Amino acid sequence: MASPIKIALVGNPNTGKSTLFNLLTGLNQKIGNFPGITVDKKVGFCKLNPTLQAEVIDLPGTYSLYPKSRDESIVFQVLADTHNSSHPDIIVVIADATNLRRNLLLYSQVADLQIPVLLVLNMMDMAKKEGINVNIDKLSERLGVQVVGISARSKTGLDQLKQAIANTTTLATQVKGADMNMLAAEAIHEVKELVHTDNDYLALQLLHQHEHLESYTHQYEQFEHIERSHHFESSKLQAAETIARYRYLSTVLSGVIEDTGAAKKFVFSDKIDSVLTNRFWGFFIFLGILLFVFNAIFSWAAYPMELIEESFVWLTAFGHAHLPAGMLTDLMLDGVVAGLGGIVIFIPQIAILFAFISILEDTGYMARVTFMMDKIMRKFGLSGRSVVPMIGSLACAVPSIMSARTIENWKDRIITIMISPLVSCSARLPVYTLLISLIIPNQKVFGFISMQALALMGMYLISILAAMTVAFVMNFLIKAKEKSYFIMELPVYRMPRWKNVIFTMYDKAKTFVFEAGKVIIAISIVLWVMASYGPSDRFQKIEQKYTQLEIKKDSTQVSTIERDKAAEKLENSYAGILGHTIEPVIRPLGYDWKIGIALITSFAAREAFVGTMATIYSVDNGAENTGTIRQKMSVATNAHTGLPLFTFATGFSLMLFYAFAMQCMSTVAVVYRETKTWKWPAIQLAYMTGLAYVASLIAYQLLK
Amino acid sequence: MKLSQLNPGERGTIVAFTDLEMSVKLMEMGCLPGEMVEVERFAPLGDPIAIRVAGYQLCLRKNEASVIIIS
Numbered sequence: 001m002a003s004p005i006k007i008a009l010v011g012n013p014n015t016g017k018s019t020l021f022n023l024l025t026g027l028n029q030k031i032g033n034f035p036g037i038t039v040d041k042k043v044g045f046c047k048l049n050p051t052l053q054a055e056v057i058d059l060p061g062t063y064s065l066y067p068k069s070r071d072e073s074i075v076f077q078v079l080a081d082t083h084n085s086s087h088p089d090i091i092v093v094i095a096d097a098t099n100l101r102r103n104l105l106l107y108s109q110v111a112d113l114q115i116p117v118l119l120v121l122n123m124m125d126m127a128k129k130e131g132i133n134v135n136i137d138k139l140s141e142r143l144g145v146q147v148v149g150i151s152a153r154s155k156t157g158l159d160q161l162k163q164a165i166a167n168t169t170t171l172a173t174q175v176k177g178a179d180m181n182m183l184a185a186e187a188i189h190e191v192k193e194l195v196h197t198d199n200d201y202l203a204l205q206l207l208h209q210h211e212h213l214e215s216y217t218h219q220y221e222q223f224e225h226i227e228r229s230h231h232f233e234s235s236k237l238q239a240a241e242t243i244a245r246y247r248y249l250s251t252v253l254s255g256v257i258e259d260t261g262a263a264k265k266f267v268f269s270d271k272i273d274s275v276l277t278n279r280f281w282g283f284f285i286f287l288g289i290l291l292f293v294f295n296a297i298f299s300w301a302a303y304p305m306e307l308i309e310e311s312f313v314w315l316t317a318f319g320h321a322h323l324p325a326g327m328l329t330d331l332m333l334d335g336v337v338a339g340l341g342g343i344v345i346f347i348p349q350i351a352i353l354f355a356f357i358s359i360l361e362d363t364g365y366m367a368r369v370t371f372m373m374d375k376i377m378r379k380f381g382l383s384g385r386s387v388v389p390m391i392g393s394l395a396c397a398v399p400s401i402m403s404a405r406t407i408e409n410w411k412d413r414i415i416t417i418m419i420s421p422l423v424s425c426s427a428r429l430p431v432y433t434l435l436i437s438l439i440i441p442n443q444k445v446f447g448f449i450s451m452q453a454l455a456l457m458g459m460y461l462i463s464i465l466a467a468m469t470v471a472f473v474m475n476f477l478i479k480a481k482e483k484s485y486f487i488m489e490l491p492v493y494r495m496p497r498w499k500n501v502i503f504t505m506y507d508k509a510k511t512f513v514f515e516a517g518k519v520i521i522a523i524s525i526v527l528w529v530m531a532s533y534g535p536s537d538r539f540q541k542i543e544q545k546y547t548q549l550e551i552k553k554d555s556t557q558v559s560t561i562e563r564d565k566a567a568e569k570l571e572n573s574y575a576g577i578l579g580h581t582i583e584p585v586i587r588p589l590g591y592d593w594k595i596g597i598a599l600i601t602s603f604a605a606r607e608a609f610v611g612t613m614a615t616i617y618s619v620d621n622g623a624e625n626t627g628t629i630r631q632k633m634s635v636a637t638n639a640h641t642g643l644p645l646f647t648f649a650t651g652f653s654l655m656l657f658y659a660f661a662m663q664c665m666s667t668v669a670v671v672y673r674e675t676k677t678w679k680w681p682a683i684q685l686a687y688m689t690g691l692a693y694v695a696s697l698i699a700y701q702l703l704k
Numbered sequence: 705m706k707l708s709q710l711n712p713g714e715r716g717t718i719v720a721f722t723d724l725e726m727s728v729k730l731m732e733m734g735c736l737p738g739e740m741v742e743v744e745r746f747a748p749l750g751d752p753i754a755i756r757v758a759g760y761q762l763c764l765r766k767n768e769a770s771v772i773i774i775s
Contacts, residue, residue, distance in 0.1 A: 063732040063733055064732045066728065066732070068729060098759065099734075099758070099759045099760050101734070101758065102733065102734040102758055102759075102760075105732060235724045235725050235728060236724060238728045239724060239727055239728050239731065242728060242731045242732060243731065243736075243737075246731070246736055266756065266761070269761075270744070273744075273745065273754075274745070277745065277747065277748060277754075278748070279746075279748045280748075282748040283748060371747050371752060371754065371763045372747050372748050372749075374747065374751070374752050374765065375747060375749040375750070375751050375752070376749065384752070485726065485729070485764075485765070485768055486752060486763070486764060486765050486768065487726075487729055487730065487733060487762065487763075487764045487768060488762070488763050488764070489733065489760060489761065489762055489763075490754055490760075490761040490762065490763050491761075492760075492761070
């Protein structure tokens with residue numbers, strides 16, 4: 001079979017581009033990075049016919065080739081630079097059939113790059129419903145390219161599209177659109193000479209944004225010289241180009257579209273909007289939805305989580321009963337299996353959270369949240385667009401910080417990046433759930449809202465409040481580079497695509513297990529070793545002491561001796577010594593050296609807390625290490641006072657510490673990648689850790 | 705008259721823009737001179753506003769709407 005042809009999907013936001021991508025590639029896709037920059041590169045494979053395979057690249061949605069954000073700039077880089085490794089053989093432009101003129105603006109720019117192109121009109125079924133009739137043959141004839149009508153949601157027209165892609169010629173056939181040469185004729189002429197091209201539009205685009213293309217950086221001076229000598233005014237020419245293109249498109253579309261009632265599609269959406277963005281009810285509904293989501297995370301996930309928890313307890317007990325006793329078995333069961341259990345148990349909660357986020361985004365509600373929240377967010381130095389990364393941070397700060405690229409304004413973006421990790425992510429969820437179940441009684445208020453769910457929501461509200469406060473302070477400290485703006489499309493309300501929801505749940509759970517899982521397993525193993533071994537002289541002394549004790553006492557007391565011995569060993573292990581070393585610093589927060597060990601391991605990834613606790617208490621309990629982590633922790637006592645360790649004060653202080661502290665290496669790394677300097681991640685690490693320490697200190701000292 | 709001066713339900717035709725850079729962004733999103741705009745609603749706190757233009761809904765802040773001159 002010949003090597004696959006490369007296809008790039010290009011289109012406006014909200015045109016169903018991603019749906020089409022998923023349909024074409026199915027589960028056969030992977031997410032990588034474009035070299036040098038951190039924009040997600042979604043690539044998948046698609047069988048066009050029995051002999052032809054295609055590699056499909058999904059490019060970020062954009063309204064034009066002139067980027068307004070970092071995410072959008074990748075589109076021009078991939079399409080205009082023939083040396084780019086993702087440069088396509090064929091471009092598939094996907095356009096919303098219900099709003100053709102605006103969608104074709106991007107098409108006309110892309111077509112002028114003279115790469116073979118194919119136009120897909122999506123949402124043909126909706127267009128028909130609204131009384132918009134598109135004469136596809138006429139449009140195809142006028143543009144000089146193949147045009148295919150599809151409905152990605154109802155999956156019609158896909159075979160036809162695959163066939164059309166297979167039939168696309170290697171030579172560009174598109175008719176030349178509006179004349180671009182007239183905009184800056186002399187400068188364009190000089191650029192054509194400079195880079196040896198006969199493409200007017202490519203030359204014009206290079207004048208506008210050669211600095212974004214790696215292949216042309218060595219000619220930077222020449223480009224700047226041409227721009228200066230011809231008084232090249234970028235904004236003015238962009239405006240002139242846009243107007244010229246729309247004028248051309250009006251002639252193309254005359255007689256192609258028959259519109260008998262385009263306003264119809266808004267009737268239903270408007271009715272929903274008048275309720276959901278209502279002056280009075282809007283915010284109550286938003287809060288209600290949030291409460292519902294948190295309640296669901298707690299109550300729906302409870303049963304599968306219990307099942308997972310018990311399975312792992314059973315597995316450990318089964319292993320200890322049937323495998324030969326020894327170091328390897330202990331490492332496998334108390335190190336690896338305990339760590340693994342600590343990961344797998346989050347899957348239900350993560351899946352449920354992502355299901356809701358995906359539903360809210362898919363239906364169009366998230367855009368309304370952005371719309372409603374903009375004014376409030378602006379008061380804190382953020383923009384309505386910061387809401388999506390912040391809500392996304394409820395799941396994980398890493399993709400959310402990357403999604404902040406859609407914020408055009410530099411200052412808004414930096415502040416959003418700086419505060420996103422404060423919003424409680426899913427890695428804190430197991431820490432909260434575990435601690436809440438220890439310190440908050442499982443009772444219901446008003447008969448149906450669980451107190452534990454309320455406490456959980458409280459933790460989230462505290463974290464969001466902290467994020468807003470920090471944003472407010474940073475708003476005064478950081479100087480703005482350019483004007484902030486907020487021009488955004490509000491898509492019509494739609495039913496969520498359930499398949500998409502399920503795909504997101506699967507995808508995020510998988511990413512979590514494999515990405516976070518690697519770190520957690522590694523930490524679990526290291527930890528087990530550190531908790532099981534210590535300086536040899538200390539361990540020898542303990543062995544000697546207990547051997548003598550065992551000889552003296554009769555057999556009925558052996559089990560308590562075993563436990564004391566295990567505890568003493570843990571205390572003298574490398575982990576124990578480390579925990580003891582930092583104990584003076586954390587004692588004012590209400591923590592002992594065991595929690596200290598968990599804090600240390602959590603600095604790489606906070607989800608390690610539960611696993612660490614599980615490992616430490618498994619080792620601690622020696623031979624009788626059955627029972628769940630929760631049971632083990634609830635009976636834990638403070639070595640200094642002999643009282644239960646996890647009191648309300650300690651538990652709350654610990655939750656605050658986890659809420660505010662920057663305990664995530666991945667976030668530090670991604671902030672560095674996104675800001676391209678160590679300055680911001682360093683500031684973030686310092687302010688968050690400081691905030692965590694002070695908040696926990698105050699909380700514990702007041703509550704104890 | 706500026707677009708920001710309209711109340712929900714009122715409409716006008718775009719004539720010109722007072723900010724060059726923003727005009728490119730607005731035109732790319734379908735706000736062209738000659739196009740009819742209608743203010744659909746205000747956000748619960750009065751800003752931003754949602755408008756209908758060129759067959760879809762757009763939201764923008766009031767100070768951004770003030771660069772759009774309508775008649």
